[in-house]
Amino acid sequence: MLQSKFKSYDELPLFLNAKTVAEVLGISMAGSYELLHHEGFPVLKIGSRLVVPKEKFLSWVESQTGGNEI
Numbered sequence: 001m002l003q004s005k006f007k008s009y010d011e012l013p014l015f016l017n018a019k020t021v022a023e024v025l026g027i028s029m030a031g032s033y034e035l036l037h038h039e040g041f042p043v044l045k046i047g048s049r050l051v052v053p054k055e056k057f058l059s060w061v062e063s064q065t066g067g068n069e070i
Contacts, residue, residue: 009058015044015051024057 006012006024013020022032036043042056 009054012054012057014054016054016057017049017051021052021057 012024016024018029018032018036021027021035022029025032025035027035035041036050036052041052042060043050043052
C-alpha cells in the first residue's frame with residue numbers, strides 16, 4: 001500500500017490531480033484514473049486535465065464512508 005506524504009487534510013492542495021488522489025487514498029495511478037472517470041466522482045475537466053476540488057473530494061470521501069467527519 002502506498003503511504004501518503006500528507007499528514008492532514010489541511011495540507012492538501014486546493015485541487016488534486018490523479019497522482020495526489022492516488023497518494024491520499026493509497027491506490028495505484030491506474031485506480032486513480034479509473035476513479036476520476038467514474039460517474040459521481042467530483043472531477044473538474046480543465047482542457048485535457050482532470051482535477052478534483054479539495055472540498056468536493058473531502059465531501060465525496062465522507063459520503064462514501066458514511067461518516068460525518070473526516
